[in-house]
Amino acid sequence: MFKYVFGPVPSRRLGRSLGVNVVPLKYCNFNCIYCQLGRTKYLVNDQSMFYEPEEIIREMEIAVKSRDYDYLTFIGDGEPTLYAGLGKLIRWARENQGKPLAILTNGAKLADETVRNWLSELDVVKVSTDTCNERVFRMVNRPHRSITFEGFINGLEEFREEFSGQIWSEVMLVHGVNDTEECAEKVGEVLSRYRPDRVYLMVPTRPPAEPWVKPPTSETLIKFANTISKYINKDRIFIIDSIERGEFYIDKNDPLNSILNILKVQPMTIEQIMDIIKRNKLEPGIVDELRKFVKEVVFNGIKYLVYSGND
Numbered sequence: 423m424f425k426y427v428f429g430p431v432p433s434r435r436l437g438r439s440l441g442v443n444v445v446p447l448k449y450c451n452f453n454c455i456y457c458q459l460g461r462t463k464y465l466v467n468d469q470s471m472f473y474e475p476e477e478i479i480r481e482m483e484i485a486v487k488s489r490d491y492d493y494l495t496f497i498g499d500g501e502p503t504l505y506a507g508l509g510k511l512i513r514w515a516r517e518n519q520g521k522p523l524a525i526l527t528n529g530a531k532l533a534d535e536t537v538r539n540w541l542s543e544l545d546v547v548k549v550s551t552d553t554c555n556e557r558v559f560r561m562v563n564r565p566h567r568s569i570t571f572e573g574f575i576n577g578l579e580e581f582r583e584e585f586s587g588q589i590w591s592e593v594m595l596v597h598g599v600n601d602t603e604e605c606a607e608k609v610g611e612v613l614s615r616y617r618p619d620r621v622y623l624m625v626p627t628r629p630p631a632e633p634w635v636k637p638p639t640s641e642t643l644i645k646f647a648n649t650i651s652k653y654i655n656k657d658r659i660f661i662i663d664s665i666e667r668g669e670f671y672i673d674k675n676d677p678l679n680s681i682l683n684i685l686k687v688q689p690m691t692i693e694q695i696m697d698i699i700k701r702n703k704l705e706p707g708i709v710d711e712l713r714k715f716v717k718e719v720v721f722n723g724i725k726y727l728v729y730s731g732n733d
C-alpha cells in the first residue's frame with residue numbers, strides 16, 4: 423500500500439505527473455487565502471524529517487519501474503521544501519530514473535542556500551509570485567513571520583542566477599484582491615527581476631481556504647496578461663482557468679488508497695471520481711468508502727470532494 427507516491431495524474435503543465443508527497447497535511451510556510459488544501463494548520467519555516475527518506479525511496483523504486491509518466495514531481499500536503507529529506511530523494515531520483523524531475527513549491531525556501539543546491543538538480547521548479555509588495559503578500563499568502571517579501575524575491579533572483587533549468591512561475595489571481603491593473607504592473611516588474619521561463623496566470627478552480635475567495639473575470643485575466651507582457655515575453659505567458667482533464671492512474675489492487683492519495687493533494691469533482699470508477703471498472707460503492715475521509719464542498723456551483731485528514 424503506497425503512502426507517498428501517487429498517480430500519475432493529469433497535470434495541465436507536466437503531462438502525466440507521478441507525484442511524491444513529502445509533507446503531511448498541512449505544514450506550510452504560507453497560509454494562502456486560495457489554498458485548495460484548506461487553512462495552514464502548522465505555519466512553520468523550519469525543516470523537519472517528517473518521514474524516513476528510505477520509506478519514500480522504497481515506494482519510488484517500485485513506481486518508477488511500473489508506471490508510465492512524463493515527470494516525477496515532488497509535492498506536499500503543504501510546502502515540500504520543508505521536508506529535511508528532500509535533497510536525498512532528489513539525488514536518488516536523479517540517479518535511478520531517467521524522466522525529468524519537477525517540484526511544486528511556493529519558492530520561499532529558495533532564500534536558503536541548501537535548498538537552492540537541492541533544487542538545482544531538478545529540471546523544472548514551479549514557484550509562486552502572486553503579489554508585488556509586503557502588504558499584498560501578507561494579505562494573499564499570509565507567510566510565516568520570518569519571511570519578508572523582499573527576502574522571498576531575493577531568493578528567487580539568487581536561484582535564477584545559479585539554476586540552468588526551467589523556472590515556471592504561477593500567479594494566482596483573486597477577484598478584487600490582486601487582480602487590479604496596478605497590481606499587474608507591479609507583478610510584471612517583480613517577475614522581470616527573476617525572469618521565469620514561463621508564467622502561468624491561474625484562477626482558483628477548487629474550493630479555497632477562505633470561502634469569500636472568487637476568481638476574476640476572463641476579461642480581467644486577459645487584461646492582466648497583456649499588462650505583464652510588457653515585462654515578460656508574451657509567448658511565455660499562459661492562462662489556466664479550468665481544472666485538468668485526463669486519466670488518473672489507479673492501482674486496481676488498492677483503489678481506495680490510490681484515490682485518497684490523490685485527494686490529499688487536490689480536491690476532485692464528483693464527475694472526476696465517477697470517471698475514474700468507470701475507466702477502472704471499480705465498484706460504485708467506493709464513493710461511500712471515500713466519504714468517510716472527505717467532505718463535500720460546493721465551489722462556483724460545482725461539487726468537490728475535499729480530503730479531511732481523517733485516515
Ligand code: SF4
Pocket residue numbers: 450451452453454456457458459462499500501528
Ligand atoms: S497554496 Fe501552497 S503555498 Fe499556499 S498555503 Fe497552500 S500549500 Fe502552502
